[in-house]
Amino acid sequence: MDLSKLNEVLKDEPSYRQKQAQKAVFQDLADNWMQVQTLPIELRKELKKSCPLKIDFQASVSQDEKVIKGLITLKDGLKVETVLMKHGDNRNTVCVSSQVGCPLGCVFCATGNIGFKRSLSIYEIVEQVLFFARYLKSKGPARSGFARQTRRLESRGLATSDAGGERITNVVFMGMGEPFLNYDNVLGAIRILNDEERFNLGARHFSISTVGIIEGIEKFSQEKLQVNLAISLHAPDDKLRSEIMPINKKYSVKEVLKAVDEYIKKTKRRVMFEYVMIKDVNDTDECAKELAKLVKKPLYFVNLILYNPTGIFKSSEPARIKRFKEILEKYGVPVTQRYRFGKDLKAACGQLAGK
Numbered sequence: 001m002d003l004s005k006l007n008e009v010l011k012d013e014p015s016y017r018q019k020q021a022q023k024a025v026f027q028d029l030a031d032n033w034m035q036v037q038t039l040p041i042e043l044r045k046e047l048k049k050s051c052p053l054k055i056d057f058q059a060s061v062s063q064d065e066k067v068i069k070g071l072i073t074l075k076d077g078l079k080v081e082t083v084l085m086k087h088g089d090n091r092n093t094v095c096v097s098s099q100v101g102c103p104l105g106c107v108f109c110a111t112g113n114i115g116f117k118r119s120l121s122i123y124e125i126v127e128q129v130l131f132f133a134r135y136l137k138s139k140g141p142a143r144s145g146f147a148r149q150t151r152r153l154e155s156r157g158l159a160t161s162d163a164g165g166e167r168i169t170n171v172v173f174m175g176m177g178e179p180f181l182n183y184d185n186v187l188g189a190i191r192i193l194n195d196e197e198r199f200n201l202g203a204r205h206f207s208i209s210t211v212g213i214i215e216g217i218e219k220f221s222q223e224k225l226q227v228n229l230a231i232s233l234h235a236p237d238d239k240l241r242s243e244i245m246p247i248n249k250k251y252s253v254k255e256v257l258k259a260v261d262e263y264i265k266k267t268k269r270r271v272m273f274e275y276v277m278i279k280d281v282n283d284t285d286e287c288a289k290e291l292a293k294l295v296k297k298p299l300y301f302v303n304l305i306l307y308n309p310t311g312i313f314k315s316s317e318p319a320r321i322k323r324f325k326e327i328l329e330k331y332g333v334p335v336t337q338r339y340r341f342g343k344d345l346k347a348a349c350g351q352l353a354g355k
């Protein structure tokens with residue numbers, strides 16, 4: 001798929017044609033221009049040539065069919081991973097990547113370990129969401145060409161273009177890469193996906209997870225967008241944080257929290273602090289107490305993440321996590337715990353390595 005020339009191809013067309021084309025791509029989720037019958041055949045041919053809709057992917061489905069991983073091959077041959085989590089109550093979250101690899105090299109993260117290739121364009125980010133939107137619309141598991149089933153029904157007149165299937169309800173930037181090192185394209189993708197005339201997903205349904213790139217947090221505070229912000233903290237002090245997240249040497253815990261405080265002052269929005277529970281590294285009672293003192297502030301909350309082992313480290317035992325959580329709660333810090341999705345597929349947070 002390559003939509004980078006979409007505006008250029010449509011620029012001399014009347015505005016209703018632009019709307020028809022946008023509707024075809026983002027609402028009807030067309031995967032072939034030739035089927036977009038609202039458009040004249042010449043324009044369809046031109047769009048097919050300049051803005052192909054076909055997505056080059058390999059998909060794998062977890063045993064419980066709740067997690068689907070897509071490996072998308074980009075125009076230059078690089079591959080990027082994206083994950084769909086079906087929560088079972090009509091909530092469907094896509095975990096999108098913002099870069100191929102990541103330059104920040106957090107020691108516990110598989111993406112960090114493969115190094116950095118490049119940042120994704122706006123439409124390469126959008127493509128990941130459209131990929132799963134098409135999948136959900138077609139309902140069938142992604143075994144082979146998952147749109148076929150729906151199309152067959154359509155051709156028999158048994159289904160309308162948006163019949164059946166579920167919708168994507170949430171988009172989280174927790175795949176490969178650091179979103180605030182690709183700020184403009186991440187925000188550009190959110191604007192397209194949020195646009196009422198395009199994908200029309202409400203701003204509150206997006207979350208950006210960052211290690212705490214200060215300039216990014218500052219810029220994000222000015223956006224007047226109700227997109228959620230999450231900070232990967234993972235350690236309560238600079239010494240430990242720098243050991244596991246080298247970027248902490250540039251942006252210290254104190255500086256990150258100062259930027260978050262400014263963000264909260266401007267936006268009045270809650271901020272989630274992600275804390276991945278790594279056995280014997282950051283899961284002691286002392287860490288919990290230190291963390292509690294650090295984040296006991298209005299509109300702060302902590303999300304404890306089960307660590308998905310990628311090599312050196314192990315995940316904390318359930319009893320340790322329980323104790324850690326209790327300490328935070330005793331200090332009055334709101335805590336949530338994230339369920340582990342997609343482990344059997346290597347599709348969980350920090351496991352994406354584009355293989």
Ligand code: SAH
Pocket residue numbers: 102108109110173174175176177178179209210211231232234274276305306307308309310349350351
């Ligand atoms: N680069 C951004 C967003 C992508 S990572 C960031 O780091 O915030 C999304 C989340 O998964 C981050 O909180 C990250 O620290 C966490 N993560 C990385 N490796 C992990 C692993 N092996 N197990 C569980 N979480 C992991």
Ligand code: SF4
Pocket residue numbers: 102103104105106109110111112113175176177178211232350
């Ligand atoms: Fe990059 Fe996030 Fe992985 Fe760190 S945790 S290496 S910032 S993707």
